[in-house]
Amino acid sequence: MHLELLSNINSPKDLRQLDSSQLEQLARELREFIIDIVSTKEGHLGASLGVIELTIALHYCFNTPEDLLVWDVGHQAYGHKILTGRREVFDTNRKLNGISGFPKRDESPYDTFGVGHSSTSISAALGMAISSQLKGDFDKQHIAVIGDASIASGMAFEGLNHAGVTNANLLVILNDNAIGIDPSVGALKTYLTKAKIGKKPPQDNIIEALNFSYDGPIDGHDLPELLKAFERLKTIKGPKLLHIITKKGKGLKQAEDDQVRYHAPGKFDKTTGEVLPKNDQNLPPKFQDVFGLTLLELARKDKSIVGITPAMPTGSSLKFMMEEFPDRAFDVGIAEQHAVTLSAGMATQGHRVFCTIYSTFLQRAYDQVIHDVALQNLPVIFCIDRAGLVGNDGATHHGAYDLAFLRCIPNMIVAAPSNAIDLRQMLYTASRGLEHPIAIRYPRGRGTVKEWKQDFKALEIGKGLKLRDGKDLAVLSLGSISSEVEDALNTIDNSFSIAHYDLRFLKPLDESMLQSVFNRFENIITIEDGCMKGGFGDAVLDYAQTSSYKGRIHKLGIPDEFIEQGDTKELYDLAGISSEKIKDKIKAILNP
Numbered sequence: 001m002h003l004e005l006l007s008n009i010n011s012p013k014d015l016r017q018l019d020s021s022q023l024e025q026l027a028r029e030l031r032e033f034i035i036d037i038v039s040t041k042e043g044h045l046g047a048s049l050g051v052i053e054l055t056i057a058l059h060y061c062f063n064t065p066e067d068l069l070v071w072d073v074g075h076q077a078y079g080h081k082i083l084t085g086r087r088e089v090f091d092t093n094r095k096l097n098g099i100s101g102f103p104k105r106d107e108s109p110y111d112t113f114g115v116g117h118s119s120t121s122i123s124a125a126l127g128m129a130i131s132s133q134l135k136g137d138f139d140k141q142h143i144a145v146i147g148d149a150s151i152a153s154g155m156a157f158e159g160l161n162h163a164g165v166t167n168a169n170l171l172v173i174l175n176d177n178a179i180g181i182d183p184s185v186g187a188l189k190t191y192l193t194k195a196k197i198g199k200k201p202p203q204d205n206i207i208e209a210l211n212f213s214y215d216g217p218i219d220g221h222d223l224p225e226l227l228k229a230f231e232r233l234k235t236i237k238g239p240k241l242l243h244i245i246t247k248k249g250k251g252l253k254q255a256e257d258d259q260v261r262y263h264a265p266g267k268f269d270k271t272t273g274e275v276l277p278k279n280d281q282n283l284p285p286k287f288q289d290v291f292g293l294t295l296l297e298l299a300r301k302d303k304s305i306v307g308i309t310p311a312m313p314t315g316s317s318l319k320f321m322m323e324e325f326p327d328r329a330f331d332v333g334i335a336e337q338h339a340v341t342l343s344a345g346m347a348t349q350g351h352r353v354f355c356t357i358y359s360t361f362l363q364r365a366y367d368q369v370i371h372d373v374a375l376q377n378l379p380v381i382f383c384i385d386r387a388g389l390v391g392n393d394g395a396t397h398h399g400a401y402d403l404a405f406l407r408c409i410p411n412m413i414v415a416a417p418s419n420a421i422d423l424r425q426m427l428y429t430a431s432r433g434l435e436h437p438i439a440i441r442y443p444r445g446r447g448t449v450k451e452w453k454q455d456f457k458a459l460e461i462g463k464g465l466k467l468r469d470g471k472d473l474a475v476l477s478l479g480s481i482s483s484e485v486e487d488a489l490n491t492i493d494n495s496f497s498i499a500h501y502d503l504r505f506l507k508p509l510d511e512s513m514l515q516s517v518f519n520r521f522e523n524i525i526t527i528e529d530g531c532m533k534g535g536f537g538d539a540v541l542d543y544a545q546t547s548s549y550k551g552r553i554h555k556l557g558i559p560d561e562f563i564e565q566g567d568t569k570e571l572y573d574l575a576g577i578s579s580e581k582i583k584d585k586i587k588a589i590l591n592p
Helices: 020-041 052-061 078-086 121-134 154-163 187-192 223-233 253-257 287-301 319-324 336-348 359-374 402-407 420-431 479-491 511-520 536-546 568-575 579-590
Strands: 068-071 142-147 170-176 213-219 240-245 305-309 329-331 352-358 381-385 413-415 438-441 465-468 473-478 498-502 505-507 523-531 552-558
Touching: 020 052, 020 078, 020 223, 052 078, 052 142, 052 223, 068 121, 121 142, 121 154, 121 170, 154 170, 213 223, 223 240, 287 305, 287 319, 287 381, 287 420, 305 336, 319 329, 336 352, 336 359, 352 359, 352 420, 359 381, 359 402, 381 420, 402 413, 402 438, 402 505, 402 523, 402 536, 420 438, 465 479, 473 479, 473 511, 473 536, 473 579, 479 498, 479 523, 479 579, 498 511, 505 536, 511 536, 523 536, 523 579, 536 552, 552 579, 568 579
Parallel strands: 068 142, 142 170, 170 240, 213 240, 305 329, 305 352, 352 381, 381 438, 413 438, 473 498, 473 523, 523 552
Antiparallel strands: 413 505, 465 498
8 A cells, every 4th residue: 555645644734734736645545544454453434434535624724733623423533543643553443552443632632522422522612612712712713523413412402502602713514424323313314415515405594593604515525625615614703514415435335335334344355345254153142133133022022112222223233123113113313311211201101112222322311311210210121232341442432330320220120131041031021011110231242142032931020040059159240241250160270169140130139149148158259340339249248238248248340440442351351350350369369
């Protein structure tokens, strides 16, 4: 790969030394570089390919990092990272001890705001713009780049609404490509699809109604047009919005044609664009597919069942139900708060609502979980995907906190199946009707059980399971981390006799099982794929104290720090919850 221009660009200052006529060639080289690296190292592809020209134009026209550029979500920031001094280390992207897959403040001064969740860019950039004014700086530029899927989120509207009554020097760039991870949905999307390059939508302009100066739509792949627009907009004070139309995956035909798959395609042939086949035969299914296929099976038998997801129908596998029952399965867009309260509203009318949402995104709807669901004791079924450490997406996406923040909510049942069979049976149990809301959390990726599609059998709420007996020490696990415990116990020295209990439920705890364990063992290890502060281990400790337990309880879990990106197994080891670290802990306790 010959990078005649890109190889000499180590910062935007170098970029600005180029003649504008050279930028088209730079765009081709930057695309080629991203495709070359991501084809073997994996990552988010389509979004970054779609903003190559925009990224070059922004750093060419604006004086970054003095002018402040904020990316929304950050899936599209690969070109930005490469042009801002990280070209030589870009192959470490999303790897342990490498650069983050998202903008990150302590990684580069060009990353003005850390992102990973959507719809924060406008509020953040507005905050920066107001701060500049308070310091007497009225010339600094503040730019927020946000997609058409993200701008439909409530937080983005809140930012627009506030900005419209200020004179802040804020430029919002609406990158309109009709897709987030899955295709965009909602009335705003319908409105935007009427916009054509050079022609505003025919009805009243919603952006102008919010007191923004509106420009566009223009072709977001037309570099001369982008440069001209930015030079003009730099002279306009106050809030303004530039509407650009782009194609996600631009420059790689397969990525343009299959935008959902090529959002993060895994490894692919950089020449043909074809995704390299994975040997998935005879592998256990992904937990998300066990959820999606089981829910579809249940929905066929029960017309009261509905499914709701905030913008993740493919990632959560709600797509299976959406395809067969489109009137009973809803993608509500990037709107977690709305998804939860919509679920509550439907639950008041007798529907059995399965709200599937990633653990990291459920954090965004915490008030609604408490006030709109739990306080009213509505039996919403939260299916919490990507719980625990999720791997290469890093700190913004780890589902580390759901056990702790759900445990403290009255009326909430909290369940964590250890395998696909338990997940299936918990979904079935919840579908039969409960008196309280329930959260069922499960991890990203595949489980360990192949024959998961067993006959339905209701589980008793709050009852755990003894997986193996022993006499020297007891390990209490919650959720899929059970497989790491089993791996440890299967390979540990036979001189140790270790019992293993799967609690299945954080709330209510199986107190009778715990009492039996307290009566038999002087040493107990609790282990969870969640933060130790306030989580499963603390729940066991609380009960042990009320039971006057005199032995020792050793907690393993995610420590009180943010865990960065890396392979999940690497991160388990880093957090001290891998099978090897579990073995080390057992040996240290029994052979001090």
